[in-house]
Amino acid sequence: MDFKIAVIKGDGIGHEIIDETIKILNKIGKKYGHNFKYTEALAGGAAIDKTGTALPEETLNICRGTDALLFGAVGGPKWDNLPGRDRPEQGLLKLRKELGLYANLRPAVMFDELRRSCPLRGDIVEGGLDILIIRELTGGIYFGKKYTESDKAEDTMEYSRHEIERIAHIGFQTAQKRKGILTSVDKANVLETSRLWRKTFEEISPGYPDVTLNHMYVDNAAMQLVYNPKQFDVIATENMFGDILSDEAAMITGSIGLLPSAALGNNYGMYEPIHGSAPDIAGQGKANPIAAILSSAMMLKYSFNLPEEAENIENAVKKALAKGCRTSDIAMKNEKVSTTEEMGDIIALSL
Amino acid sequence: MDFKIAVIKGDGIGHEIIDETIKILNKIGKKYGHNFKYTEALAGGAAIDKTGTALPEETLNICRGTDALLFGAVGGPKWDNLPGRDRPEQGLLKLRKELGLYANLRPAVMFDELRRSCPLRGDIVEGGLDILIIRELTGGIYFGKKYTESDKAEDTMEYSRHEIERIAHIGFQTAQKRKGILTSVDKANVLETSRLWRKTFEEISPGYPDVTLNHMYVDNAAMQLVYNPKQFDVIATENMFGDILSDEAAMITGSIGLLPSAALGNNYGMYEPIHGSAPDIAGQGKANPIAAILSSAMMLKYSFNLPEEAENIENAVKKALAKGCRTSDIAMKNEKVSTTEEMGDIIALSL
Ligand SMILES: CC(C)[C@H](C(=O)O)[C@@H](O)C(=O)O
Ligand SMILES: CC(C)[C@H](C(=O)O)[C@@H](O)C(=O)O
Numbered sequence: 235m236d237f238k239i240a241v242i243k244g245d246g247i248g249h250e251i252i253d254e255t256i257k258i259l260n261k262i263g264k265k266y267g268h269n270f271k272y273t274e275a276l277a278g279g280a281a282i283d284k285t286g287t288a289l290p291e292e293t294l295n296i297c298r299g300t301d302a303l304l305f306g307a308v309g310g311p312k313w314d315n316l317p318g319r320d321r322p323e324q325g326l327l328k329l330r331k332e333l334g335l336y337a338n339l340r341p342a343v344m345f346d347e348l349r350r351s352c353p354l355r356g357d358i359v360e361g362g363l364d365i366l367i368i369r370e371l372t373g374g375i376y377f378g379k380k381y382t383e384s385d386k387a388e389d390t391m392e393y394s395r396h397e398i399e400r401i402a403h404i405g406f407q408t409a410q411k412r413k414g415i416l417t418s419v420d421k422a423n424v425l426e427t428s429r430l431w432r433k434t435f436e437e438i439s440p441g442y443p444d445v446t447l448n449h450m451y452v453d454n455a456a457m458q459l460v461y462n463p464k465q466f467d468v469i470a471t472e473n474m475f476g477d478i479l480s481d482e483a484a485m486i487t488g489s490i491g492l493l494p495s496a497a498l499g500n501n502y503g504m505y506e507p508i509h510g511s512a513p514d515i516a517g518q519g520k521a522n523p524i525a526a527i528l529s530s531a532m533m534l535k536y537s538f539n540l541p542e543e544a545e546n547i548e549n550a551v552k553k554a555l556a557k558g559c560r561t562s563d564i565a566m567k568n569e570k571v572s573t574t575e576e577m578g579d580i581i582a583l584s585l
Numbered sequence: 586m587d588f589k590i591a592v593i594k595g596d597g598i599g600h601e602i603i604d605e606t607i608k609i610l611n612k613i614g615k616k617y618g619h620n621f622k623y624t625e626a627l628a629g630g631a632a633i634d635k636t637g638t639a640l641p642e643e644t645l646n647i648c649r650g651t652d653a654l655l656f657g658a659v660g661g662p663k664w665d666n667l668p669g670r671d672r673p674e675q676g677l678l679k680l681r682k683e684l685g686l687y688a689n690l691r692p693a694v695m696f697d698e699l700r701r702s703c704p705l706r707g708d709i710v711e712g713g714l715d716i717l718i719i720r721e722l723t724g725g726i727y728f729g730k731k732y733t734e735s736d737k738a739e740d741t742m743e744y745s746r747h748e749i750e751r752i753a754h755i756g757f758q759t760a761q762k763r764k765g766i767l768t769s770v771d772k773a774n775v776l777e778t779s780r781l782w783r784k785t786f787e788e789i790s791p792g793y794p795d796v797t798l799n800h801m802y803v804d805n806a807a808m809q810l811v812y813n814p815k816q817f818d819v820i821a822t823e824n825m826f827g828d829i830l831s832d833e834a835a836m837i838t839g840s841i842g843l844l845p846s847a848a849l850g851n852n853y854g855m856y857e858p859i860h861g862s863a864p865d866i867a868g869q870g871k872a873n874p875i876a877a878i879l880s881s882a883m884m885l886k887y888s889f890n891l892p893e894e895a896e897n898i899e900n901a902v903k904k905a906l907a908k909g910c911r912t913s914d915i916a917m918k919n920e921k922v923s924t925t926e927e928m929g930d931i932i933a934l935s936l
Contacts, residue, residue, distance in 0.1 A: 323774045353706055353811050375726075375742060380777045385746040387777040391726060395736040421825070423674045426731045426738040456829045457836040460704050460811060474772070478807045478829060485808040 236269045237538055238300040242293070245279040245322065246511030247521035247574075248306025254523035254578030255304065255530045258550075261582050262534070262543050273300060277329065278308025278322035278511075288325030294332055297502070302537035303333075304530060305506035310513035331372050335497035335504050336397070337404050338369040338476060339532070342483035345492060347555040348564055352488030354460065363487050365466045366412065368405050369476025371497055373397045374427070376473045393427045393472065398434040404498075405435075405470035406442040415467035417448045419455045419475055431472060452479070459483055484508055491522045491563045492551075494529035496536050503537040505529040515562075519573035522561040524551055527581060550584035557584075587620045588889055589651040593644070596630040596673065597862030598872035598925075599657025605874035605929030606655065606881045609901075612933050613885070613894050624651060628680060629659025629673035629862075639676030645683050653888035654684075654855040655881060658862035682723050686848035686855050687748065688755050689720040689827065690883070693834035696843060698906040699915060703839030705811065714838050716817045717763065719756050720827025722848055724748045725778070727824045744778045744823065749785040755849075756786075756821035757793040766818035768799045770806045770826055782823060803830070810834055835859055842873045842914045843902075845880035847887050854888040856880040866913075870924035873912040875902055878932060901935035908935075 239259075243252045256272065263270050275293040282288050288308075297303050308322040329335075344352060344363040352359050370393075378390030402418075409416040418435045420428035432449055439447045450458065452475045458465065459482050471479060484490045490509060497504040507525030515521060528551060535544035558569070559580045565571045572580070590610075594603045607623065614621050626644040633639050639659075648654050659673040680686075695703060695714040703710050721744075729741030753769075760767040769786045771779035783800055790798045801809065803826045809816065810833050822830060835841045841860065848855040858876030866872060879902060886895035909920070910931045916922045923931070 321774060327775070353709055355704055355706060358704055376775055378739070382777040382781065387744055387781040388729070389742045389776045389778050391740045391742065393738055421828075423672065424678070424727055425740045426733040427740050430733065430738040453828045453832040456807065456833040457841070460833065460836045475829075477772075477804045478826075481804040482807040482811065482833070485811045490808070 236271060237302070238271050238273070239533075240297045240300040240303040241272045241274050242277045242303065242305045243274070244277060244306040244308040244511060245310050246307055246513040246516040248308070248511055250517070250519065250521045250574045251507065251523040251526035252304060252306045254574060255526045257578050258527050258547060258582055258585070259530055261585050262547065265585060266540070266543050268540070268543075277325040279310050279313045281325060282313055282316070282320070282322065288320065288322050289328045294329075297329075297333055302502065302533050303504040304533060305504055306526065307507065307509065307511035309511050327376065329504065330497055331377060333502050333504065334372065334499035335502065336370060336372040337401060337498045338371040338480075339496040339498065339536075340367040340369060340480040340484070340508060341365070341493060342367060342480070342487050343489065343493065344487045345489045345552070345555060348489050348492070350566070351564065352486070354463070354486055358461075359463065361464070363463055365463065365483055366408060366468045367476060367480040367483055368401060368408065368468060368470040369480055370397065370401045370472045371476075374473035391425065391427050391472075391474070393430055395430065395434055398431050399438060401470055402435050402438045405468055406438065406445050409445045409468040410442065413467040414445050415448070416445050417450050417455070417466055417469045419450050419452050419469055419471035419479065421452050421475075422449070423451065427472065435470075455479055456482060459486055480508070492524045492528065494525050494532050496529070496532045498536060503533060505533040519575060520562045521574045522563050523574050523578050527551060527578070546585055550581045553584040554580045587622060588653070589622050589624070590884075591648045591651040591654040592623045592625050593628045593654065593656045594625070595628060595657040595659040595862060596661050597658055597864040597867040599659070599862055601868070601870065601872045601925045602858065602874040602877035603655060603657045605925060606877045608929050609878050609898060609933055609936070610881055612936050613898065616897075616936065617891070617894050619891070619894075628676040630661050630664045632676060633664055633667070633671070633673065639671065639673050640679045645680075648680075648684055648853070653853065653884050655884065656855055656857035657877065658858065658860065660862050661864035678727065680855065681848055682728060684853050684855065685723065685850035686853065687721065687723040688752060688849045689722040689831075690759075690847040690849065690887075691718040691720060691831040691835070691859060692716070692844060693718060693831070693838050694840065694844065695838045696840045696903070696906060699840050699843070701917070702915065703837070705814070705837055709812075710814065712815070714814055716814065716834055717759060717819045718827060718831040718834055719752060719759065719819060719821040720831055721748065721752045721823045722827075723824075725824035742776065742778050742823075742825070744781055746781065746785055749782050750789060752821055753786050753789045756819055757789065757796050760796045760819040761793065764818040765796050766799070767796050768801050768806070768817055768820045770801050770803050770820055770822035770830065772803050772826075773800070774802065778823065786821075806830055807833060810837055831859070843875045843879065845876050845883050847880070847883040849887060854884060856884040870926060871913045872925045873914050874925050874929050878902060878929070897936055901932045904935040905931040
């Protein structure tokens with residue numbers, strides 16, 4: 235089959251890691267008889283430099299003509315002093331909004347081989363960690379009304395029942411395929427939006443009798459992730475809380491540089507590593523391509539419905555780690571360090 | 586000297602822990618020649634039961650006639666199903682707002698004796714943890730405009746320059762007396778309020794040349810607290826971010842049941858343990874009074890300017906822990922368990 239993929243390499247290490255990812259996708263294509271067609275597009279700092287804006291209209295058009303978007307990373311010190319509205323991140327936010335990518339899936343998984351880099355005490359993560367965070371991505375305080383004058387500013391957190399419902403359904407359905415536990419995180423003791431959030435999840439819950447729904451306040455969730463992360467299966471939460479908790483969850487796994495993510499809309503998906511553009515090591519072959527490669531596995535699964543191919547990639551990554559292949563970010567003292575390309579090659583060999 | 590203290594025991598274990606705290610204060614009074622006069626007032630569930638509202642006007646009047654407020658804890662399952670606006674927590678929020686308690690000081694400190702209950706890997710917390718979080722407490726999304734209809738809800742995060750300035754000054758001044766590092770946490774890549782927050786901190790910074798000011802995004806801060814908490818000295822942040830991060834910070838110290846807090850206004854302070862009302866163990870002598878007792882030490886320091894007396898209490902707590910006195914929450918298997926009252930007695934003996 236033919237699949238059209240938009241590719242935004244972005245800034246910093248975005249280029250290197252996406253190059254390795256395409257290498258993997260091509261090999262999968264050959265093995266299973268698929269044809270992946272890539273179209274490159276600009277976003278972030280690179281787009282600001284060439285076109286003056288972080289998300290050119292041309293990029294949106296390219297995306298709209300494809301089946302999915304593979305995204306590297308954006309941003310860097312070069313653009314850090316631009317006014318808020320002109321920064322590379324704005325390209326990312328606009329992309330999510332314009333393409334209607336309302337559900338952000340962020341797995342927080344511990345890799346056996348990297349257990350020693352987990353910051354939590356061994357007994358707390360005994361047996362591993364496997365949490366899936368579902369973050370609402372196109373609503374809330376990110377996209378609500380804003381207001382500013384010299385001595386005063388306002389941001390509005392806005393939610394409609396419809397926006398909450400579609401996240402709730404994804405939450406329940408995802409939990410059905412996993413351990414059947416859904417934790418909805420809110421701040422219903424303070425926020426009206428959270429009270430609507432909680433009510434909507436409650437109303438949808440009876441349609442999924444095989445899923446246990448729990449509610450948790452966001453401050454408590456931030457504690458529980460450190461204290462007892464194994465209690466979680468699927469966490470569903472609004473945009474800002476999801477931003478904070480998904481980063482915390484990624485960090486407690488000890489594999490932050492290895493974790494992928496998906497941003498899904500009704501007919502389109504964007505796939506990107508959760509790590510940043512790491513401008514300090516860009517172009518030196520030091521970047522770890524695993525998060526980007528695992529993002530492409532999510533693309534195969536969620537956008538192209540190719541679960542077997544996705545699993546093949548995931549297993550190849552595990553094999554490369556098991557063989558002891560380490561980029562500098564995950565190497566211990568005295569371990570041999572592989573380059574970005576070498577890591578890509580070893581994963582490709584394990585496919 | 587004479588000091589007038591309003592006392593709100595609240596719900597659940599609030600009674601037991603405040604009783605022990607008063608025992609300590611009385612002993613300190615005798616030792617140093619101060620006279621503490623207490624006036625009890627109602628708030629939370631107890632107030633709902635007796636007066637129909639979580640914060641009776643009478644309580645505010647009592648507070649206004651005193652020098653400081655000692656607060657236990659509020660809430661419990663009995664009042665959990667009341668509509669949002671009538672719940673015990675609303676009493677707490679109204680108290681903060683009405684008394685103008687805009688700066689919440691939350692120390693996140695590790696106690697040597699409880700090192701084994703720290704959820705982080707030993708090497709990460711080597712040498713201990715001592716972070717002071719300053720949370721803005723009467724602004725932001727907690728108190729901004731709210732709006733709700735059946736299928737839609739809104740909460741507004743609002744900040745004025747004045748509200749930010751007074752927190753910034755407290756942040757810089759506190760850092761001056763500590764290690765001189767102030768980390769301001771915001772989400773300036775998304776929020777207008779955060780951009781005003783960051784700008785205001787920048788403007789005030791030159792007045793404190795001996796303090797290093799860093800800015801950090803809230804999602805990154807949630808990660809850094811787990812990854813490298815020792816980088817922090819003083820953290821200053823807005824209300825909602827402070828709610829989340831201060832709970833996370835408390836949890837990583839492993840001493841969540843022992844931590845006090847202060848909520849300060851221009852001429853008044855409220856002092857309360859950060860733990861909740863623990864209705865499941867209320868009235869059984871199982872509660873740990875240390876957080877409440879340490880809150881009274883903060884009261885002596887911040888409201889009454891009695892730093893020596895405050896230190897005396899802090900040292901007495903450390904001595905009681907060093908002697909091996911453990912309430913059930915902090916006892917390991919096979920350790921002898923003391924009651925709430927016994928813990929109070931041992932601390933009193935160490936004064
Ligand atoms: C760069 C920033 C705007 C973005 C966000 O807050 O959503 C990032 O933190 C993320 O989580 O993807
Ligand atoms: C009870 C709740 C309203 C309160 C808050 O969010 O401020 C609590 O979590 C706290 O941190 O004191």
